[in-house]
Amino acid sequence: MRRLDALWLRMKCGGVDLFTAQPIGFIHSPYLETSAIPKGLGARHDAEGAIELLREYEPGLKDIEDFSHLFVLWEFDRAEGFDLIAHPPADAGRPHGVFSTRSPRRPNPIGLTVVELLGREGTSLRVRGVDMLDGTPVLDIKPYLSSVPAEKMRRGWLEEAEKRGSRE
């Protein structure tokens, strides 16, 4: 039996739990509440903050200071439940599928942010571009290795919203 079939069978028999997420550290950010985080069209994310890694994971940071940008995976720890339809502020509340948006109310409450690494002191990574709340649990850090060229990127409803915005 192929792996996929086995998994589908398990799904039908009552759901599959995968792994239980653990914090590897926490975010220090200037944002103490959701309403303080810039949202909507043209919102800039150049706020500085820090990733404070738990001491036990420090060896995992070896050589990280040679990367300019990092992916940070984190938990939307103050969101509860999920909606399959989201109403993003960047599009004046129009409805879009949650997987077409960055809504915090997702089936797995995982956030993803690209930050610029400004410096490291031990377990503390000083970064620019935080859009998380202060105290947010961090799940993973990965090096940012390549980009999609701008001319190959289509950005769906966000592009439409920007066009509407510039006409108004």
Next chain:
Amino acid sequence: MRRLDALWLRMKCGGVDLFTAQPIGFIHSPYLETSAIPKGLGARHDAEGAIELLREYEPGLKDIEDFSHLFVLWEFDRAEGFDLIAHPPADAGRPHGVFSTRSPRRPNPIGLTVVELLGREGTSLRVRGVDMLDGTPVLDIKPYLSSVPAEKMRRGWLEEAEKRGSRE
């Protein structure tokens, strides 16, 4: 007491579990075993595959076909445990901190891949750029909205490895 302090206190008192990850779907990929996935310097990831979403999440895909590229978050479901030091094939096995690499053996076994969306049929997203094993559980899909310009990106040990590779 600030949130961060509260969390640190909980850590000290014996660890914090965050959420339990659930599959929202599975990957169809040409790769049936790890050894088949292109790795190392110059590895190309243009394999085609599909994200098969579970039917209950289908409304969450509304408007996704208008995006050219997606972030896919998934579980390294065939990795066990983690190492803080990884030895990536792209650097001939030299040691780097796990958070400076894409190693599957991570504290939270979450993978991240940028794929190009080729088409959608119902709950099936046809994509290019899969580097996951067939049957891999998918945790989240997010729109790819912006890139770091190539001239602003430093890629650490990978750049060094590429320079060494081109001299040899």
